[in-house]
Amino acid sequence: MALDLRTVLESVLSMSLSTVQGSGGSIIVFDTNGEPVDSAIIHKGQVIDGTTDRLRETLEDGLAGWVVQNREAALVNDTSQDDRWINRVYPDGEIAGPKSSVSAPLLVRDRLVGVMTLSNPEPNYFTKEHLDLVRSIADQAAIAVQNARLYEASLQRAGVMEALANSAASINAALELGEVLDRILEQTSKALEADAASLALVNPATGELEFKAAIGIEGDKIVGQSLKMGQGVAGWVAQEGIGVIVPEARQDPRFYNKFDENTGYVTKAIAAAPIRAEGAVIGVLEALNPESPFTDNDLLVLDGIGNLAGSAIEHARLFNELQSAHKRYRELFEDNVDPIFVSNLEGQILETNRQAALLTEFPKEDLLEMNVHHFHQVDWNVVGNNFKKLTDGKTLSYESQLHPKEGDKFFVEVYVRKVIIEGEGRLQWIFRDITELKELDKLREDLVSMIYHDLRSPLANVISGLDLIKSMAVDDPSISSVVDIAMRSTERVQRLASSLLDTTRLEAGQRISSMQPASLKDLVRDAVDAVLPAIEAGNLSLEIDLPKSAPDVMVDADLIKRVLINLLENAIKFTATGSAISLGASKKKEWMEVWVEDEGRGIQPDVKDHIFEKFISAPTTPGRTQGLGLGLAFCKLAVEDHGGKIWVESEKSKGAKFIFTIPIAE
Numbered sequence: 001m002a003l004d005l006r007t008v009l010e011s012v013l014s015m016s017l018s019t020v021q022g023s024g025g026s027i028i029v030f031d032t033n034g035e036p037v038d039s040a041i042i043h044k045g046q047v048i049d050g051t052t053d054r055l056r057e058t059l060e061d062g063l064a065g066w067v068v069q070n071r072e073a074a075l076v077n078d079t080s081q082d083d084r085w086i087n088r089v090y091p092d093g094e095i096a097g098p099k100s101s102v103s104a105p106l107l108v109r110d111r112l113v114g115v116m117t118l119s120n121p122e123p124n125y126f127t128k129e130h131l132d133l134v135r136s137i138a139d140q141a142a143i144a145v146q147n148a149r150l151y152e153a154s155l156q157r158a159g160v161m162e163a164l165a166n167s168a169a170s171i172n173a174a175l176e177l178g179e180v181l182d183r184i185l186e187q188t189s190k191a192l193e194a195d196a197a198s199l200a201l202v203n204p205a206t207g208e209l210e211f212k213a214a215i216g217i218e219g220d221k222i223v224g225q226s227l228k229m230g231q232g233v234a235g236w237v238a239q240e241g242i243g244v245i246v247p248e249a250r251q252d253p254r255f256y257n258k259f260d261e262n263t264g265y266v267t268k269a270i271a272a273a274p275i276r277a278e279g280a281v282i283g284v285l286e287a288l289n290p291e292s293p294f295t296d297n298d299l300l301v302l303d304g305i306g307n308l309a310g311s312a313i314e315h316a317r318l319f320n321e322l323q324s325a326h327k328r329y330r331e332l333f334e335d336n337v338d339p340i341f342v343s344n345l346e347g348q349i350l351e352t353n354r355q356a357a358l359l360t361e362f363p364k365e366d367l368l369e370m371n372v373h374h375f376h377q378v379d380w381n382v383v384g385n386n387f388k389k390l391t392d393g394k395t396l397s398y399e400s401q402l403h404p405k406e407g408d409k410f411f412v413e414v415y416v417r418k419v420i421i422e423g424e425g426r427l428q429w430i431f432r433d434i435t436e437l438k439e440l441d442k443l444r445e446d447l448v449s450m451i452y453h454d455l456r457s458p459l460a461n462v463i464s465g466l467d468l469i470k471s472m473a474v475d476d477p478s479i480s481s482v483v484d485i486a487m488r489s490t491e492r493v494q495r496l497a498s499s500l501l502d503t504t505r506l507e508a509g510q511r512i513s514s515m516q517p518a519s520l521k522d523l524v525r526d527a528v529d530a531v532l533p534a535i536e537a538g539n540l541s542l543e544i545d546l547p548k549s550a551p552d553v554m555v556d557a558d559l560i561k562r563v564l565i566n567l568l569e570n571a572i573k574f575t576a577t578g579s580a581i582s583l584g585a586s587k588k589k590e591w592m593e594v595w596v597e598d599e600g601r602g603i604q605p606d607v608k609d610h611i612f613e614k615f616i617s618a619p620t621t622p623g624r625t626q627g628l629g630l631g632l633a634f635c636k637l638a639v640e641d642h643g644g645k646i647w648v649e650s651e652k653s654k655g656a657k658f659i660f661t662i663p664i665a666e
Helices: 005-020 052-061 063-070 128-171 177-192 232-240 258-263 296-332 354-360 435-472 477-507 520-537 557-574 631-641
Strands: 024-030 036-043 046-048 074-076 100-108 111-120 194-202 209-215 244-246 270-277 280-290 340-343 349-352 395-402 410-421 424-433 516-518 541-545 553-555 580-588 591-597 646-650 656-663
Touching (some): 005 024, 024 052, 024 128, 063 074, 063 100, 074 128, 100 128, 177 209, 194 232, 194 270, 232 244, 232 270, 232 280, 244 296, 340 354, 354 424, 410 435, 435 477, 477 557, 477 631, 516 520, 520 541, 520 557, 553 557, 553 656, 557 580, 557 631, 631 646, 631 656
Parallel strands (some): 541 580
Antiparallel strands (some): 024 036, 024 111, 100 111, 194 209, 244 270, 270 280, 340 424, 395 410, 410 424, 516 553, 580 591, 591 656
């Protein structure tokens, strides 16, 4: 009545020994291929565990092996006189002596399911009647063993079905591709009790297997790696389209050890199965290093998960494509306040939104038959020939004029970037009307020009008057000191007015520099003289580091002197009392690299990116005058007008170092 195989074996053996008065015995069970799969040994009433491997020798050279080979029962009167008997040492140390033994095959319809051997410590104890009795018991035991094996097989099949059902429920619960892959590997590792698992998919472009996910090993070193078809166990499975179990990986010629070398992981056993979708192999699923050896049932489970995985991966891909399409339309159309166009790489408009139609005054159906070049001029200097500068998702911008269907053209700022839509390269365009900004810029430029021209004449009169007063008060030091202060302030106002005008002209692309060879030492001396009173008032020290034989530079002396003054004044504003400022220069090929460095609080990262823009000013050191944010903008434009460049190096609380380059005079 028992269905558990272990219970059946021990019960049959125990009752058989009791019936024939035996002292010990064994029973071995075979699978359909004739391999031993389970066994039991009883010695002096004690069941001995872990006996299957021990009994293999008996099957090869012992009495049981003879019975299996000849499929007939055998009676041995004295084991010491029979070559088929193998003497053993039992766990308690007892050495077996001569005995009598009887052995019979377990047959069901001529199919061998096992063999049973019984023994008695007395030689010549068993007789022909005992042999007949054991044959009869073996016939009945064979049926019980067969039933238990069938029951065990049904449980295994039920286990396979349960594992597949659980895997299906888990895998199909996800739609995002990354989560689907993770769940496939989790279920694989769990169902096969494997130490690690990996999943590779066929790359349609290269035809190679590319690993997309891995668990239990260093996944970041596995993911992205590729195998050629036929390379490694996974490549062989993908090529042949069948699953395989490799119990000793390193002894298999198909094993590819590069991954173990890269990760330090030691692969011992592998189970691999193809992943199929619509009848084609799209990838391979691998499980590595199980807690117990892989079985045929494990391969059956892995094959089933592979089939589930194929469907789930295809569904996830379709879902991701659908989500991408929905996202693209949500971003492009009615929810966006900007006019947006999507074109191919030649500029032919493929999609657009309502705001684009409103801006251009063209109906949407007309826009879809047009090219973006039809209503505005692309700035090829910004985007590069054939849009070569649009790389890595970078967005570039430029100003242009838009020609609407009706009315006058107007200024727009254009933002363009390259995007991938459904695997194809596309261009996304955003147009913004900046007519009002342009008008404000013109108003500001007119205001700057007015300030400059209206200030220049009065300032000249003030300076002339101060010169006259100073000449009349030569003998009065107090008056001369006051006049000097007034003259320095007036000169500063002059520099500010000049910077306003020069910045406007430089922004408009005008060349205002008149370059002549000039002494860098003289420029530095003049700039230092202009700011020396402010340095002394702030109790600051100034360190000057110039080469002993500094070459002349090819510059507009007035512009570069003002650049130096602006940078020095900027350093003074941000340097605490008692600190130091340094000014230096060094030769860099055909350029002189000049720097001004302070020991202030440094520049915040959010300000650093915009420090050279007009009207951007960082908080100064307490007690210092806050600037207008014009000086650094002028410095950048003036240096670039000389073909040089300017930049800043700064860390928080570690000061700032402004560096610029100017050409050396030939």
